[in-house]
Amino acid sequence: MKYDDDKFYEFHEKDDSDMCFVCRKDMPSLMIFRQIETMLLVHLCRDCVYENIADYLLDNTRPWIGDRKI
Numbered sequence: 619m620k621y622d623d624d625k626f627y628e629f630h631e632k633d634d635s636d637m638c639f640v641c642r643k644d645m646p647s648l649m650i651f652r653q654i655e656t657m658l659l660v661h662l663c664r665d666c667v668y669e670n671i672a673d674y675l676l677d678n679t680r681p682w683i684g685d686r687k688i
């Protein structure tokens with residue numbers, strides 16, 4: 619899938635779609651957030667969202683489909 623605005627949807631280089639960006643646990647349900655510090659996208663588990671909500675923005679501007687391609 620290709621979007622013209624791909625540059626706004628870059629994932630953090632240390633992000634992994636199979637694990638939480640913060641606690642590095644392999645969680646069944648991860649949500650995509652934007653890290654305010656870098657403005658890059660990361661996957662977070664619910665626990666880390668609650669604990670770090672000041673540092674991340676929910677990014678639901680696009681329906682995410684399948685695996686990330688970066």
Ligand SMILES: [Zn+2]
Nearest residue numbers: 638641663666
């Ligand atoms: Zn976590």
